[in-house]
Amino acid sequence: GDSVTQMEGPVTLSEEAFLTINCTYTATGYPSLFWYVQYPGEGLQLLLKATKADDKGSNKGFEATYRKETTSFHLEKGSVQVSDSAVYFCALRDTGTASKLTFGTGTRLQVTL
């Protein structure tokens, strides 16, 4: 079945550092890929998505490129802020009728001053 593998956290960075959170996937077809973010005590919010190979999703300074050849969707940000501290989930959508999402285990990011 479909699966998503994320790098284990926590990831601790100083403010203005460069961020990369790795995500790779396994799927039989050509899934859509997502990054969701969960701030402390809250539900998940969609951060960005990409629906086909070589697409780049971007939002709030975060970017991720759909790489079919490496089955990856790594999340990057050039300069993180303390307010970016959260848990980040990579997910894929299978091609079934109910748009079911398969999530990775999440990566906690802690940004310090």
Next chain:
Amino acid sequence: SQTIHQWPATLVQPVGSPLSLECTVEGTSNPNLYWYRQAAGRGLQLLFYSVGIGQISSEVPQNLSASRPQDRQFILSSKKLLLSDSGFYLCAWSPQGEETQYFGPGTRLLVL
């Protein structure tokens, strides 16, 4: 605009007690609805999804059940809670035919 509500926000229940968590969506019709559980230190696990009233699909067999009595209402239930039911329960919705899911604020359940 669409909004999704979950209640209660937190719940502490003894082992063996019943459970009812409610999720409602406003501002849309005939949404797909989902229940996820996030156990401590783990990712999200899809528990149930629904594509219409009375239509429930279970992803993981367990002592939980779900019902959709109205178009925009999704209820997660249990007759007897287990310690392992503790976690953060998230409801989500998506428009029919669209990919993106929108999540509610979640319910934190602690079973003692």
